[in-house]
Amino acid sequence: MEKRKPTEETVSASLKKLDLSSTASNPNSSRSISTLQSSRFRREKGRPPSLVSLCVGVLGRHLEDVIGELREISVGFPAHIKLAIVAIARRRKLLNDDLILSLVDSSWEILDISGSDVTDTCLAEVSKICSRIRAVDISRCFQITPAGVSELVQHCKLLNTLRWGGCPRSNYTARRSLGTLKPELIDLEGDSWEELDAAEIAHGAESLRWLLWPMIDKDSQETLATECPRIIVNPKPSPLGFRGLDVPIEAHADTALDDSVVKDISPTTWAVGGFAPRSISPCISGTPGIELSMAERFRLAFLDRDTRLAPKRAKNARQRQRRAEREMLMSSTNAKAIALASKATKSFHG
Structure with a gap:
């Protein structure tokens, strides 16, 4: 009986079966396909930002x-x-x-x-x-x-x-x-919907x-x-x-x-x-689940307000610091004289 030559498809299928069987028999010898795919996904997800x-x-x-x-x-x-x-x-x-x-x-x-x-x-x-x-x-x-x-x-x-x-x-x-x-x-002057344009x-x-x-x-x-x-x-x-x-x-x-x-x-x-x-609480998102107590709602509302006003407080603090520095500068007689002389010089050149 004449033996048939193995085709390319049968060879690739045999190699795939051999690879899978060796992986199953010796898990430490090589990583599985799913492990390779997950590691590749992690590399793509962790790519550096543009x-x-x-x-x-x-x-x-x-x-x-x-x-x-x-x-x-x-x-x-x-x-x-x-x-x-x-x-x-x-x-x-x-x-x-x-x-x-x-x-x-x-x-x-x-x-x-x-x-x-x-x-x-x-x-x-x-x-x-x-x-x-x-x-x-x-x-x-x-x-x-x-x-x-x-x-x-x-x-x-x-x-x-x-x-x-x-x-x-x-x-x-x-x-x-x-x-x-x-x-x-x-x-609404028409008698029916059909008469309306x-x-x-x-x-x-x-x-x-x-x-x-x-x-x-x-x-x-x-x-x-x-x-x-x-x-x-x-x-x-x-x-x-x-x-x-x-x-x-x-x-x-x-x-x-x-x-x-x-x-x-x-x-x-x-x-x-x-x-x-912030994570949306179940009672706000409409998802059935845990209902927050009144005290917890007040606490979350306070934190939300505090977070919302934080940039404004920082801006006001910077303004107060600049105002204090300006007042301290103008309280000195020498500094006031220098500032007035500088202003007069600018107006003269202008």
């Missing part, structure tokens, strides 16, 4: 010192770098109207101003410039009112995901803004599909379910999708909206000034 990320991190650590000149500094920055600076400023509790307006870019598609001091005026201006925005987080913004939400919905026609609520003040704004999301009739129907947030509202009340939930059935409130991502649809990453409650913007930047950048990332 030069751009390092530069943005340095800028973020000294952000409070360059806020006044940020508009001139960031003129040539790409849109994603500007958005990364906004994300760092938000984490460092430095985000306000002046900072975001000095960095705003028309190509932005996400905007996370949660927990910041941004006002309605700034939100309206950013909404006009960034008309391509599709995801916004305005949760825990004390100075955002229904007027700002209305401007956002009016100018951002592609808005797909909205996050709001998260604290009593923001919950009040959310309840007052429900009318902005639902469609309404502009002209399409232009006479205001669609509200017509592109909005995902709404994240952690502490939504029962009445608001029923209103949204009845009058805005297209909007899915607090979606729960699953491998099989949600109602046949895949929940976008922007609608994941356990992920900050701007996490993808700063994924390559070291967290130590926003740890400057005593800020540490």
Whole structure:
């Protein structure tokens, strides 16, 4: 009987079986395939940061010192770098109207101003410039009112995901803004819907599909379910999708909206000034589980307020130190004479 020559496939299969059998018989002789894959994943995950990320991190650590000149500094920055600076400023509790307006870019598609001091005026201006925005987080913004939400919905026609609520003040704004999301009739003179022209129907947030509202009340939930059935409130991502649809990453409650913007930047950048990332408690996130006691809630609220005011306290301390040095300088007769002579010389040469 004639023997067949082994093909290339049979040889490779035999070598693979031999390698696996030798690994099973002697685990210390070589690493398994899964071990090699996991070590390769660790090497990729632990790759050194890029030069751009390092530069943005340095800028973020000294952000409070360059806020006044940020508009001139960031003129040539790409849109994603500007958005990364906004994300760092938000984490460092430095985000306000002046900072975001000095960095705003028309190509932005996400905007996370949660927990910041941004006002309605700034939100309206950013909404006009960034008309391509599709995801916004305005949760825990004390100075955002229904007027700002209305401007956002009016100018951002592609808005797909909205996050709001998260604290009593923001919950009040959310309840007052429900009318902005639902469609309404502009002209009620017609006797029936068929007689109305399409232009006479205001669609509200017509592109909005995902709404994240952690502490939504029962009445608001029923209103949204009845009058805005297209909007899915607090979606729960699953491998099989949600109602046949895949929940976008922007609608994941356990992920900050701007996490993808700063994924390559070291967290130590926003740890400057005593800020540490907070984990969301189960009672706030809406996840069923342990209920916090009243004392623990007060403690967490105090820590949150203390962390939020830390940069302001540091700034006030620096101002008091400079004021004390200036007063000490002017209290000396010789120093006062030198300062007046210098001022007179400048005015004479001018």
